[in-house]
Amino acid sequence: MAIWQGKRSLEVLTLTLQGEKFALEASRVQEILDLVNVTEVPGGPAFLNGLVNVRGKVVPLADLRLKFEMAPTPPTIDTRIVVINVLLEGEMTTVGLLADKVHEVTEMPAEVLEDTPKIGMRWRPEFIRCIGKHSGDFIAVLDIDRIFDEGDRGAVAGQTNVPAQDAA
Amino acid sequence: MSGGDPTDTFRQEAQELLEQLEQILLDLARTPDNPELVDSTFRALHTIKGSGSMFGFEEVAGFTHHVESAFDLVRKGKVAMTAALADIALAGKDHIRNLIERPESADAAAGQAILARLEATVGGHGAATETKATEIPAAAAPEAAKAHWHVHFRLPEHALATGTNPLLLIDELRSLGTATVTPLLDKVPPLEALVATECTIGWDIELQTEKPKSAIEDVFLFVMDEMDLRIEEIAAPKPAAAPAPAPVVAAPPKPAAKPAKTAAEVLKSGSSIRVPAERLDNLMDRVGELVIAQSRLKQIAAASQDGEFKSISEEIERLALELRDTTMGVRMVPIAQLFGRFRRLVHDLAVELGKEISLTTSGEETELDKTVIERLNDPLVHLIRNSIDHGLESPEQRQATGKSAQGHIHLSARHTGDKVLISISDDGKGLDRARIRARAEENGLVAPGAQMSDSELFQVIFQPGFSTAQAVTNLSGRGVGMDVVKRTLDALRGSIDIASTPGTGTEITLRLPLTLAIIDGLLVRVGQGRYVIPLSAVEECVELPHEEEGRASGRNFLNIRGDLVPFLRLREMFNATTPPDKYQKVVVVSANDMRVGLVVDQVIGDHQTVIKSLSKLHKGVGTFSGATILGDGTVALILEITHLVARGQRERTMKLAS
Numbered sequence: 001m002a003i004w005q006g007k008r009s010l011e012v013l014t015l016t017l018q019g020e021k022f023a024l025e026a027s028r029v030q031e032i033l034d035l036v037n038v039t040e041v042p043g044g045p046a047f048l049n050g051l052v053n054v055r056g057k058v059v060p061l062a063d064l065r066l067k068f069e070m071a072p073t074p075p076t077i078d079t080r081i082v083v084i085n086v087l088l089e090g091e092m093t094t095v096g097l098l099a100d101k102v103h104e105v106t107e108m109p110a111e112v113l114e115d116t117p118k119i120g121m122r123w124r125p126e127f128i129r130c131i132g133k134h135s136g137d138f139i140a141v142l143d144i145d146r147i148f149d150e151g152d153r154g155a156v157a158g159q160t161n162v163p164a165q166d167a168a
Numbered sequence: 169m170s171g172g173d174p175t176d177t178f179r180q181e182a183q184e185l186l187e188q189l190e191q192i193l194l195d196l197a198r199t200p201d202n203p204e205l206v207d208s209t210f211r212a213l214h215t216i217k218g219s220g221s222m223f224g225f226e227e228v229a230g231f232t233h234h235v236e237s238a239f240d241l242v243r244k245g246k247v248a249m250t251a252a253l254a255d256i257a258l259a260g261k262d263h264i265r266n267l268i269e270r271p272e273s274a275d276a277a278a279g280q281a282i283l284a285r286l287e288a289t290v291g292g293h294g295a296a297t298e299t300k301a302t303e304i305p306a307a308a309a310p311e312a313a314k315a316h317w318h319v320h321f322r323l324p325e326h327a328l329a330t331g332t333n334p335l336l337l338i339d340e341l342r343s344l345g346t347a348t349v350t351p352l353l354d355k356v357p358p359l360e361a362l363v364a365t366e367c368t369i370g371w372d373i374e375l376q377t378e379k380p381k382s383a384i385e386d387v388f389l390f391v392m393d394e395m396d397l398r399i400e401e402i403a404a405p406k407p408a409a410a411p412a413p414a415p416v417v418a419a420p421p422k423p424a425a426k427p428a429k430t431a432a433e434v435l436k437s438g439s440s441i442r443v444p445a446e447r448l449d450n451l452m453d454r455v456g457e458l459v460i461a462q463s464r465l466k467q468i469a470a471a472s473q474d475g476e477f478k479s480i481s482e483e484i485e486r487l488a489l490e491l492r493d494t495t496m497g498v499r500m501v502p503i504a505q506l507f508g509r510f511r512r513l514v515h516d517l518a519v520e521l522g523k524e525i526s527l528t529t530s531g532e533e534t535e536l537d538k539t540v541i542e543r544l545n546d547p548l549v550h551l552i553r554n555s556i557d558h559g560l561e562s563p564e565q566r567q568a569t570g571k572s573a574q575g576h577i578h579l580s581a582r583h584t585g586d587k588v589l590i591s592i593s594d595d596g597k598g599l600d601r602a603r604i605r606a607r608a609e610e611n612g613l614v615a616p617g618a619q620m621s622d623s624e625l626f627q628v629i630f631q632p633g634f635s636t637a638q639a640v641t642n643l644s645g646r647g648v649g650m651d652v653v654k655r656t657l658d659a660l661r662g663s664i665d666i667a668s669t670p671g672t673g674t675e676i677t678l679r680l681p682l683t684l685a686i687i688d689g690l691l692v693r694v695g696q697g698r699y700v701i702p703l704s705a706v707e708e709c710v711e712l713p714h715e716e717e718g719r720a721s722g723r724n725f726l727n728i729r730g731d732l733v734p735f736l737r738l739r740e741m742f743n744a745t746t747p748p749d750k751y752q753k754v755v756v757v758s759a760n761d762m763r764v765g766l767v768v769d770q771v772i773g774d775h776q777t778v779i780k781s782l783s784k785l786h787k788g789v790g791t792f793s794g795a796t797i798l799g800d801g802t803v804a805l806i807l808e809i810t811h812l813v814a815r816g817q818r819e820r821t822m823k824l825a826s
Contacts, residue, residue, distance in 0.1 A: 039803040040697060042742035043789050051782075051795055051803040056457045058780040058795040058803050088784050095785070148785065 009109045012141060014134070015082060015099040018070040023132060023141045026105050030083040030094065035075050052096050054083055061096040067147060068123045076100070087145045095148065108132040108141075116140075178223040180442075182268050185212050187508070189261050194511050197254035206249055209257070210239045214390065216264065222331075228267045234283050235260045238290045247290050256285050258512070314345065314378045315401055321388065322352070322370035322396040329365060332391050338371065340387045345377030370396075445538060448499055455488075455495045456778035462488040463776060464799040489776075496537070503581045503590070504532035506541050510552055514577060517556045524563055524574040525556060531581035536588050540660055540680055544590070547653040551592050551676055552577065554650070559596030559674050569671065571595065587704070593675035599668040604628060626666035630654035658810060661687075661702070661793065663759060689777040689796070689806065692755060693770040695744025698804045700777050700796055701766065705757040705809040709771055712752040726754060726765050734816040735765030741791070744769075759809045764816030766807070779806065 012023035031054075038050040038061055050061035061081065065072050078101040085092045112133040116125045129143040189212045196205045213236040221229035235257060241247040260282050266273070319341065323334055341347050352370035356362065375384070384399050385392070462484055469481035507529045518525040536544075560566075560575035567573055576595045581588060601622070608614040608628045630650050657664055662680040681687065681704070689700035710728070712735075726733045735754055738744075754765040777796040782789070793808040 037800075037802040039795070039805065040742075041786060041789060041792070041805065042697075043791055044786055045788075048785050051786075051805070053797050053801050053803050056460070056797065058782070058797065060783050060785045062785075091784075093783050093785070095783070 009107055010113060010130075010132070010141065011105065011107050012132070012139075013082070013105050014103040014139060015080075015097075016101040016103070017068065018065050018073070018100060020070075021103075021137055021139050022064075023108070023134075023139045024082070024084065024097075024144060025129075025141070028084045028086070028144060030085060032102055033081040033083060033096075035079045035081060035098075050096075052081060054081075054094065054096065057094065059083065059094050059096050061098060062148070063098045064142075064147070065098070067127070073100070084144060086148045088148055093148075106134060108134060113141075175223050175225075178219055178225070179268055181219065182216055182228075183265075185216055186261055186265050186268075188212055189216075190258065190512055191508055193254045193258050193261065194515060196249065197251045197258075197515070200249040200251060200254065203243070206239060206243050210236060210243050211390065213239060220268075225268060225271075227271065228264055231260070231267060231279055231283070232264055234286065235264075238286050241290060250289070253286075253289050256282060256289060258515075260286070314376050317373075317375040317377065317381070317384060318398075318400045318402050319373040319375055319384060320370070320396075320398045320400075321373075322355075323367045323391065324394045325366040325368065327367045327391065327395070332367075334367065334369070334371070337387055337391070338373070341373055341375060341384065344379050344383060344387075345375055347376075348374040350374075374402075448495075448538070451495055452499065455492050458488050459492055459776055459778060460797050460799070464801075467799045499538050500535035501538050501541055502532060503534050503536055503541065503588075506544060506548065507532050507579055507581075509545070510548065510579065513549060513552060514556065517553065521556065522562065523556065523560055525560060525577060526574055527577050527579070529579045534581035534583060534588060536581075536680065543656060543660060544678075544680070547656045547678070548590070548592070550650070550653050552579075555592055555594040555596065555674065555676075559594040559598075561597055565597075588680045589677055590680065591675055591677040593673060595673040598670040598672060598674050599626060599629075599666070600670075601625060622668070623665065626668065629666070630664065663810065687777050687779060687806075689775045690755065691772040691775040691798075691804070692753075692766075692768040693772055694738040694742050694768050695746045697742060697744070698772065698798065698802070699738070699768075700775060700804050700806045701755055701757060702806065702809060703774060705759060707756045707758050707763065710754050710756065710765075712754050712767055728756065728763075728765075731763070733763050733765050735767055736812060736816055737767045739767065739769070757809050757813065759813040762813050762817050764813045766812065777806065 011026040013026045013029050014021055014023045016022070033054065036052055038052055041049055041051060041060075044050075047064065047066035048060050048062050050063070051058055052061045053059075063072060075098075080099050080102045082097040082099050082102060084095055084097055086095050087093075114131045114133075116128045116130060123140070127143055127147050128140045130141050132139050132141055189209065192205050192208050192212065196202065196209065199205070213232055217229045217232040217236055220226075220232060238247070238253070239257070242249050242253070247253075263279050263282055266275075267279075321337075323332060327334070338347075338349055342349075350372040352372060355368045355370065357368065362368075377383070381399060381401070388395065388397055465481050466485055469478050472478060511527060514525055514527040517523075555577055556575075560577070561569070561571075563573035566575065578593045579590070580593075581590045583589075604625060605614065605620075608625070608631075609616050611631075613628050613631050614620065614625075630653065654664060657678060657680075660680055662678055665677045665679070666674065667677070668674040688703040690703050690706050692699055692701060710726075713726075724735050724737065726735055733756060739748060749769040752767050752769065753771050754767050755771065756763055756765045758764075775796075775798070779794045780796060781794050782792065786792075790811045791808055792805045794806045795803050796806060798804050
């Protein structure tokens with residue numbers, strides 16, 4: 001369980017997913033792009049069901065709303081792709097995150113950061129690094145490395161006769 | 169990556185030298201009486217010793233010195249070259265490599281043991297091994313009268329840069345006897361044109377010595393290849409009056425000899441440069457992106473009415489494709505590099521297993537992408553071990569079945585189309601079908617009584633956990649490995665075929681694409697998504713017959729010229745939601761001599777594809793081998809044909825069984 005113990009300020013990027021505000025460590029953010037053509041990966045994990053072209057690189061696109069069991073909505077004019085670097089099996093991997101809206105990069109001083117409460121949240125506490133207070137709101141700072149961790153990738157898109165698993 | 173650390177350069181060079189040395193020693197083990205090989209061994213050892221001590225690898229230099237001394241004795245004919253000595257030298261070579269690569273873990277005792285063996289083999293000259301190479305002739309040469317020699321030498325201009333010191337050469341000559349040295353300044357340019365780092369001086373030396381001519385030649389042993397050297401015996405002893413006319417005498421033959429040499433040198437130095445593989449990878453990436461950008465341009469040009477624009481687009485297309493081919497050519501290396509390593513493997517295994525094995529190779533000049541070659545090493549090692557351990561019988565068994573005691577392994581490589589075939593064949597006992605079958609049924613890999621062709625049955629060997637070896641040896645039989653071979657080959661978009669005749673041997677053939685970076689693909693549309701099928705796998709495109717279209721899945725077979733070909737509806741596999749096109753097409757693809765049809769909505773056309781691998785997040789998706797970026801910037805997935813064919817064939821097997 002990720003517990004926030006680092007008593008120092010954090011620079012974060014804030015964004016909205018399904019009306020809920022979240023924050024990401026700004027140092028992990030590579031760039032923010034307008035929504036481009038997304039290629040679906042049949043048989044891929046549900047929340048990682050797309051691929052996008054980021055400057056000539058093929059980058060997986062994650063929809064965290066599915067990971068957090070939120071109902072996905074069609075993209076709007078505010079929809080953005082946040083390109084981040086995730087530590088995956090010891091290697092930095094570039095991943096795109098779908099965000100309903102991206103707000104700002106802001107500094108969260110150490111005193112407004114609190115450990116993640118174990119109960120009372122709609123999403124799984126291990127995905128949240130800490131809770132920060134910003135302009136009167138509580139904002140969950142995401143633990144992106146945990147979110148993309150191998151163990152949680154099993155769930156395949158809710159489709160039938162998908163060939164992904166019978167490779168052997 | 170490559171910082172300015174000079175020891176890295178040494179390591180790299182030493183690695184190459186050691187590889188060369190290994191090849192030479194292996195040759196030497198077979199033909200011990202080849203003096204050229206002995207000389208090459210000596211030279212390689214000497215260079216390792218010299219640059220080792222220059223870069224502070226004292227232990228390397230110290231150890232190498234002993235081995236070098238032993239070979240010096242061989243070179244001088246004092247000790248006979250034997251296969252046993254070559255073996256010890258091979259062990260020595262391994263120790264040197266350890267000393268260089270893992271100095272902290274290198275075992276000093278092991279080094280001592282090798283030296284002791286060396287001492288024992290070199291025998292009575294044990295003491296002499298400790299003496300410096302150049303001193304040996306002094307002690308041993310039974311020369312009587314002093315002879316007079318005229319030595320004329322001129323070093324290549326870049327000699328100083330490569331570490332040759334002419335003064336040391338002259339000193340060494342002086343140590344042989346009485347020498348009168350005259351510098352030849354005729355080639356020295358005027359002061360303003362003088363380059364201080366170039367050696368433009370030549371030397372004439374009158375030498376009185378009792379040593380033989382070979383002793384003089386030895387002085388120049390390490391520079392002889394590139395320099396201008398003449399050693400002549402002068403009949404009458406002449407006083408030191410000669411110096412003045414000497415330059416005049418020496419001058420005429422030079423201009424004739426020199427230009428030819430420099431031309432050769434230029435060619436030699438221009439023939440290859442060392443480039444970090446990383447830079448080549450970057451270059452390949454850029455070229456890949458250029459090809460993508462170019463195909464976008466081509467699309468726009470095709471829609472344009474502007475003739476000039478079109479012709480420029482065509483020009484760029486031609487250039488981009490040429491550039492791509494050239495760049496790919498740069499990454500190609502001959503497979504000889506890889507085959508060379510296996511000689512040692514076979515040699516060691518033969519000793520270890522007490523089998524007599526000869527290894528022959530063909531097609532070493534066949535070129536393959538560097539990455540492919542590197543990744544092929546482990547699978548090939550495994551296959552060769554298998555052939556030697558399981559395939560080849562012991563000498564007694566072989567003789568009992570009327571074969572020669574010596575087993576034979578043949579490695580070959582050749583091109584066919586855009587593939588490279590690498591085969592490993594042995595003349596051993598062949599695969600035991602009954603045992604493979606029994607084992608496969610035991611492990612539940614094959615349904616009892618199922619009909620299978622030989623090639624289908626042999627594919628079972630590549631299943632994880634499969635092994636028929638009765639005894640687990642150090643080498644094989646633990647049931648790991650063959651599946652790893654298969655997986656590596658799959659990752660390289662290659663395939664494996666096995667052909668085996670009981671009693672006469674087995675041949676394993678690997679089929680590999682020439683390059684990993686770019687493929688020709690067939691672009692198709694399924695629903696709204698576009699996918700790339702590797703063109704090399706495509707056999708033909710046909711229209712899906714109307715009567716098939718309406719049928720429910722479960723009876724998905726086409727009759728193509730009398731052959732039953734299963735097909736997969738990609739729309740179903742990829743959950744296409746849009747209404748299907750009226751005329752569905754079937755792209756027939758093949759892999760491992762099996763065919764399967766892929767039903768798509770539309771065949772768009774051929775497409776140059778730069779392969780981008782999928783991230784780790786999608787590694788569980790077996791249907792796709794990678795992705796590519798289309799002309800409009802959209803990502804398209806590349807279909808993994810082996811996977812799809814296997815899927816189709818399973819349905820076929822199920823149908824035949826029912």
